Amino acid sequence: MNKNLSACIVTYNHSLEEIGAIVEMFHQYYEKVHLIISDNSSRDTGLAQLADKYDFVDYTNAGGNIGFGAGHNRVLNRIESEYHIIVNPDVAFDSVALDSLVSYMDNNPDVGVCSPAAVYTSGEEQVASRLIPAFLDLLIRRMGILQRVFDRRLKLHELKSQTGEPFECYFMHGFFLFFRTKVFKKIDGFDESFFMYFEDLDILRRVAREEGYKSMFLPSVRIIHGYKRESTMSKKLLYHLIVSALRVIWKYGWIFDFERRKLNKKVLQQFS
Numbered sequence: 001m002n003k004n005l006s007a008c009i010v011t012y013n014h015s016l017e018e019i020g021a022i023v024e025m026f027h028q029y030y031e032k033v034h035l036i037i038s039d040n041s042s043r044d045t046g047l048a049q050l051a052d053k054y055d056f057v058d059y060t061n062a063g064g065n066i067g068f069g070a071g072h073n074r075v076l077n078r079i080e081s082e083y084h085i086i087v088n089p090d091v092a093f094d095s096v097a098l099d100s101l102v103s104y105m106d107n108n109p110d111v112g113v114c115s116p117a118a119v120y121t122s123g124e125e126q127v128a129s130r131l132i133p134a135f136l137d138l139l140i141r142r143m144g145i146l147q148r149v150f151d152r153r154l155k156l157h158e159l160k161s162q163t164g165e166p167f168e169c170y171f172m173h174g175f176f177l178f179f180r181t182k183v184f185k186k187i188d189g190f191d192e193s194f195f196m197y198f199e200d201l202d203i204l205r206r207v208a209r210e211e212g213y214k215s216m217f218l219p220s221v222r223i224i225h226g227y228k229r230e231s232t233m234s235k236k237l238l239y240h241l242i243v244s245a246l247r248v249i250w251k252y253g254w255i256f257d258f259e260r261r262k263l264n265k266k267v268l269q270q271f272s
Contacts, residue, residue: 005102006034006081006181010071014089016046022089023050023057029095034081036060038071068174069190069199076189081181088175092224100221101178104166112183112213113204115172116221126225129159129217130171131267132201132260135249159267161219167270169217170208170263174200175225183213191251196237197244205252208263 007026011019019037026033035054037047039061051059060074072086083105097116105111118126161167177200187206190199204215252259 004032004034004081005030005083005085005098006036006075006079007085007087008036008038008072008075008079009087009089010038010040010068011045011047011089012040012065013043013045014041016050018089019047020050022087022091023054025093027054027056029093030098034058034079036075036078038062038074040065040067040071067192067195069194069203070192073189073192076185079181079185084179084181084184086174086177086179088225090226091176092226093176097221097223101218104216104218104221105178105180108216110212110214111180111216112207112210113177113179114166114216114218115169115177116223117217117219118173118176118223118225121224121226126173127158128173128225129167129169131159131264132171132205134257134260135245135254159217159271161217161271164220166216166218166220168214168267170204170215170267171201172204172215172217173225174203176223177203180213183207183210186210193247194244196240198248199244201248202251205259205263208259 009019009022023035023037026035033056035056036058037051037060039045039047039059041047041061042064048059048061051057058078062071062074066074083102101114101116104114115128118128120126159167159169187203187210189203191202191206194202207213207215249257
């Protein structure tokens with residue numbers, strides 16, 4: 001594939017080895033890519049020196065933790081690609097995955113963003129596509145003890161294709177989002193009021209509002225996601241979780257989120 005890609009990794013005190021591994025993946029698997037490391041660390045992590053070793057890698061440092069979305073938005077004026085990848089440091093992929101995503105976007109100009117399926121390093125499938133949740137579900141999904149109590153309720157939101165065909169979806173995990181760059185720029189990237197949590201849900205809902213573009217999940221394309229959720233949540237993370245959940249309902253509706261119902265109905269019609 002000869003399409004110009006750009007990609008951004010937002011880091012926060014990540015190890016040099018972890019970032020070095022994903023840089024090497026891009027170097028090995030794709031010929032024309034512009035990779036930007038957006039560092040939210042306040043200390044020297046050695047990433048600037050790592051970036052200097054590669055012609056296709058740029059480095060920028062925010063001087064402190066400004067949040068996931070803001071970290072990605074810092075590179076908006078530096079990308080001139082056809083497709084732009086939002087990718088987390090704990091993701092692994094190969095050339096087949098990248099080529100498949102490029103090919104799909106080339107053949108579907110009405111798709112503004114797509115995302116692949118994911119498995120953990122153990123090989124276990126990760127649920128990466130869901131219906132847009134209500135406020136209660138936003139909280140349940142992120143809190144381990146509530147997950148166990150409401151497990152059946154959460155499973156009703158999971159979306160799985162029996163045929164492996166792509167389907168429209170507006171709640172996909174933000175650890176790997178493959179954007180049409182002009183769409184990512186048109187919506188001005190992430191809403192920076194979401195410091196962490198649910199910024200992926202918000203940006204996909206805003207894609208849905210862009211006339212002529214949709215968001216698609218690709219079950220046949222696979223990547224590896226090494227993330228493991230902590231069994232307990234610190235008070236600081238719990239605070240950010242609740243604040244972000246409140247921002248979602250403040251932005252889209254406290255009780256009557258008609259847009260959510262409309263989008264979920266549209267998604268479910270694909271499986272009927």
